Amino acid sequence: MNAAPIPAPLYPDLTLHDEAPLAPDRLAALAEAGVVLAERRRGGRRGPLLPDAMRPRTDAEALAVQAAVARVLGWPVAGWKCALPAPGKLVVAPIYAPTVCRAEAGVPLSAAPVATAWPWVGDGAPAVRVEPELAFVLATDLAPRAEPWSPAEVDAAVAATHLALELIDSRYAPEAVPSFEDKLADGLVNQGLFVGPRVDGEVAREAVRFPIVIQMPGQPDAVRDGVMPDGLPRGPLHWLAEFLRQQGTGLRAGQVVITGSYAGAFDLPCGVPLQLRYGTLGTLSVCLHARTGGLD
Numbered sequence: 271m272n273a274a275p276i277p278a279p280l281y282p283d284l285t286l287h288d289e290a291p292l293a294p295d296r297l298a299a300l301a302e303a304g305v306v307l308a309e310r311r312r313g314g315r316r317g318p319l320l321p322d323a324m325r326p327r328t329d330a331e332a333l334a335v336q337a338a339v340a341r342v343l344g345w346p347v348a349g350w351k352c353a354l355p356a357p358g359k360l361v362v363a364p365i366y367a368p369t370v371c372r373a374e375a376g377v378p379l380s381a382a383p384v385a386t387a388w389p390w391v392g393d394g395a396p397a398v399r400v401e402p403e404l405a406f407v408l409a410t411d412l413a414p415r416a417e418p419w420s421p422a423e424v425d426a427a428v429a430a431t432h433l434a435l436e437l438i439d440s441r442y443a444p445e446a447v448p449s450f451e452d453k454l455a456d457g458l459v460n461q462g463l464f465v466g467p468r469v470d471g472e473v474a475r476e477a478v479r480f481p482i483v484i485q486m487p488g489q490p491d492a493v494r495d496g497v498m499p500d501g502l503p504r505g506p507l508h509w510l511a512e513f514l515r516q517q518g519t520g521l522r523a524g525q526v527v528i529t530g531s532y533a534g535a536f537d538l539p540c541g542v543p544l545q546l547r548y549g550t551l552g553t554l555s556v557c558l559h560a561r562t563g564g565l566d
Contacts, residue, residue, distance in 0.1 A: 280337040280347070280364060283414075283518030289330040299324050300331055300455075304338020307456055310441040312343065313564040314388040319446045326451040329360045333517075335455035340364060349405075349526035351436065351460050352510040354500040359450060361458060361506075362513060365526070368565050369437070369462030373555070385464040387437040389540055389560040396540045398437060398558045401531035402482050402496065402548065404474055404503050405434035405465050412511045412521040419515055421508045427521075428504075431471040433554040435546070436528055437462040438535050459535075465526060466554035473551065475504050480549025482533050486542050496532035496549065503529050 285291075292300070303324035310317055319325065326332040340347065345366040353361035371385040389396035409429030412419055439461035442448050453459065478501060484492040500506050506529035514520050521527070538544055538558055546554045 280340040281333050281517045281519055283516070284330060284333055284337070285516070286328075286330045286333075286360075289328050292330060292334060296331070297334060300326065300334040301338045301341075303335045303455065304340075305342050307335065307441050308339045308342035311339065311457075311461075311565075314439075314561060316439075316441055316443045317446075318443055319448060319452065325449075326455045328451065329454065332360075332451045332454035333362075336363060336457065339455075339457070340366075347525070349463060349528070350510060350514075350521070351458060351528050352506045352513075353530045354506050354509055360454060362510060363454070363457040363460055365460055365463050365528075369460075370465065370526070371462065372465045373467055383466075383555065384557050384559055385435070385437065385462075386559045386561040387462055388439050389558075390439075390537060396560050397537040398540060398560075399439065399535050399537050400464075400558075401436040401438060401535050402494075402533050402546060402554075403434045403436055403528040403531055404469075404477070405432045405463070406430075406504065406507055406527045406529070407432065407465075408521055408523050408525050408527070410523050412515070414515050414518050414520045419508075419511045421504075424508050424511045425475075425504065427511075428471065428507075429523075430468050431474040432468050432526075433466040433546075433548050433552055434526075434528055435464040435466070435554065435556065436460060436531065437464060463526065463528065464554075464556055466556065467552055469548075469552045475502065477503060477549065477551060480532075480551065481547075482549070483547040484538070485545040485547070486539070494533040494536070498532055499530045506530060 347364040348367040349365040373383040482494045482496040
């Protein structure tokens, strides 16, 4: 079944300062790459690296593949993942609405809201790879305009801050060795997002380091040293608002933005009630379930 087209291109004004405009024949090859990666994403499948003619060689080409994936899927963009850019590393990717799970307001911790994800199946039981993050939900649009968005304007657009888990998966097989541009084209291993409880936004905006305590029945607590890789957690959000303005994309009210993992990526088991305590900010409660069947 072909998905309905999305209302507008993901990056309508794709122009990176240090890269030349993409030629039509190159855009056609990158569009083919988007079809392959979109179908893998829809079905939760992994595969080999793309044929050389389709593989992105630059950041602009990788974003063109992202745009092709979005066009083929036809899914609304519910949010974004981002980090501050570094030499040779542009970190930005959409998060699609069908892949976002949310904790229900008022649910007790013992109820463990459910998040579904494609599991990793190794030598043991199925597990989901996650990254602990803070998620910023926007109250107002930050639409494309002529003037840059200031950090203060971006801060004023934030409606709420939540604890979150990014759900991690790749559309490349484990034996593949993708380049950074391959990963960027594929959405930087994002397969979804679990948005947990709301926390104090003013405290969270200064939360650079805190322990992350993982609790599960019958197991001793596991403690990870949580550190925000880019300093203050809203810094990448400020960058993202301006970057998307330049690309003609913008941010919309209700979208959620995550800005970097506090403890890298690690596996959590499926089917087990879990609690993750983010220092003194709050506790996220979740039970991860293996997703079955494709996504529409």
